[in-house]
Amino acid sequence: MSVINGRVWKFGDEINTDVMAPGIYFKLPIEEAIKHCLEAVDPTFAPGVQPGDVVVAGRNFGVGSAREQAAMGFSGLQVGAILAVSFARIFYRNVLNLGVPALILPEAGEIAPGDQVRVDPGAGRVENLTQDKTYAVEPLPPHLMEMINAGGLMPYLKTRIAGEATHDSR
Secondary structure, three states: OOOEEEEEEEOOOOOEHHHHOOHHHOOOOHHHHHHHOOOOOOOOHHHHOOOOOEEEEOOOEOEOOOOHHHHHHHHHOOOOEEEEOOEOHHHHHHHHHOOOOEEEOOOHHHOOOOOEEEEEOOOOEEEEOOOOEEEEOOOOOHHHHHHHHOOOHHHHHHHHHHHHHHHHOO
16 A cells, blocks of 8 residues: 555544544444544545545644544544644554554645545655646655554554564574
């Protein structure tokens, strides 16, 4: 999964983790809870997002509590990448740990809802295919790309530990 192609879902500034993962649904299994991701902001998001679609947002995306369920929503809905002007620090780390590339894109405001984009997080390239524009972003370092390609931190660590166990038993 080095290059992501998807349709844009657009959100504004200061999107809070409370709307990404509403607390009222915490008692539900995660597969049910993620169906309510961002419903207070865009009720069509969770039922309409397709695997590989890309979320584009403004400043401080993921502000609020450190609830990991917020990042789980994007991972579980198979969002291909999240592009934002800036991220709340804990959300940024959580979403990467769950295998979703998150890139800082100062020009996020230029991208429209429904645009088709191609994102190469390892190369630091975002192409808006609809508008025929290309943006350079800070690429994710190889070790993070390796983790993302493994499906997130836990699958990555399991693979690494299994590899070391196999190596040690030789």
